[in-house]
Amino acid sequence: MITLTINGREVQAPRGSTILEACRLNGIELPTLCYDPQLKLAGSCRMCIVEAEGRPLFLAACVAPADNGMVIETESPDIVEARKVILELLMARHGGMCLTCEKSGDCRLQDYCYQYGVSTTRFTDGGRPRYPIEDPNPFIERDYNKCIMCTRCVRACEGITMARAINVKNRGHQAKISTAFDGDLVDSPCVFCGQCIMVCPVGALTSKVSAGKGRSYEVDKVLTTCTYCGTGCTLELNVKDNQVVGVTSNRSAEWSPVNKGALCVKGRFGWEFINSPERLTQPLIRKNGELQEASWDEALDFIASRLGQIKEEHGPDSMAVFTSARITNEENYLAQKFTRAVLGTNNVDHCARL
Template sequence: MATIQIKLNGKTVECERGQTILDAAAAHGVRIPTLCYHSQISRTGACRVCAVRVNKTMYKTACTEPVAPGMDIVTVDPEILDMRRGILNFLLAEGDHNCLYCEANGACELQSLCFEHGIDVPPPSSAPRNLRVRDVSSSEGLRREENRCVLCGRCVKACEEIQLSRVWNFAGRGSHTHLTTGIRDLLGESECVQCGQCVQLCPTGALSFQTVLGRGQAWELTSRNSVCVYCGVGCQINFFTNREGQLVKAEGSIHGPNRGHLCVKGRFGFDFVQSPKRLKTPLIRKEGQLVEATWDEALDYAAGRLATIKAEHGPDAVMSFTSAKCTNEENYLLQKFMRGVIGTNNVDHCARL
């Protein structure tokens, strides 16, 4: 990659040819605010929030414009800030952005930008604020409050470029532009497979997960990374729990083989962990019924019976199934137990099933 020189906020710096202004600035520690831009999808340049002044004369969107030799870039000054405030005011006026009753409160990129730019009085509303689609129950997993939409297009691209189900698109023109999922325009009646990638990328509360509402606000959630338990792709997932320790939502981690993506099972298949059906104590069969027991009772009974059966019928009368759902350590230990303690190679698991 060839290196070129540009002027960034008055300083001459080096960057790579082909880089966008946004990336070149970031490489030199200069942050340019963005809204429609997201690293996992192609560049859009729709929202204009990232506009910077180039060569004193023109504004360019930093997320789409490549750097050129000698380019003179100013990322922030009173005039640019004024323009950004104007854009944000328009976005606020266009939709129904009331953080009081929005799931995204605290995790909303529009909210953060408004806060950052000191927009303290909501603009008077002239545009229709409540005319867009409110589709909150047709889909089992996803909610759509389109009056919170800023038309950034991330959801369209998430579905087009990451999930490839191509459910979302824009319909209408000008101030009538809105999202659509097709003729019936209900998520639940579309081709949507509920991978939830559009929700994960949505910068506002326009799209959200059914699991989140009423179960904790953004700042109350803590996230911890683990690996999905379903198929063998090994998607890394950031799981969010609320103050009560309940699982609230799952987001694909960019660090895993999944690169941020998930399927419907990874996204929504976690509440079995906190299901009331979970076993809580050991059980022993007494007079035909499984009854609660202490660990000592259960382990003594199981080990005692294993010892007797091994003594009477030999180690090969004992069999064990290890698990493709358990960790490497647990599988290692169980085969060590069967081979080294019981004395048989009778150990297998569901690899063939």
């Protein structure tokens, strides 16, 4: 452990920690836009700058190592003023279209501008190009006019999904996030996992599937498990007016021990079947060649009668049970127990898909 002083308070942190980690371990919060604990460090946004005694320049806390005996100030007047200037520079690039932005209410840049009282900017965009919002893919909307070049999406695509579908193109005011040869996502290695949407701190990357259906403060988030396969990824159903309007993910290891917030294209975007009018809401029994609605009691009595009849006439091995990866382990256990103990056959199988 090392000992350092932060804002006049002596604290300890594990050796090898960054200043940001030392602060957060001791309950001292710093603003960050480019930092993400699951991604490799970038140190590009500079929002986490701090003053260190004896150092002539501000340090980016997310990449600067914490040393024994350091004296750190995180909220001095100079630091606060510098952060305001940084926010103004980011706003000049960002464009500030909060009224119609899907990310409004869940935007870190918006939060920090409110926190530091930054409502306008003295700077221009320096002739930065304006980009059309055009991408034929059905899932991800890319509005790079709002991009602040934190590169979290690039690092998530490389470090979490390992698709490497996007990277930084050009330099200076011409810099933008792009696919190879500036093509569409559908023509890139993108697997449409949506991880870039989850890590984007602003509204540059949003879900087309959820667009216009509810902002973050309008929805209730229900923690559940994805039903598409047996991996068991944790996700959050975003519910508004008793309707699922989107899927997000909790990226903490405590709440998402299996996937840590990562999802595939089906888990992230394949939720609209929940609201489909074609979903069955009650049992159907075939009568005279046509499926007709029935009560649960009627359906269960019919199933019990037919299974008993088939078993008596043809023996238990004339029947088989096929279970699914889309149900829980407990339900699969009950299905095989029913097959062996009640039907009296070992003919039970599983689709075994991941």
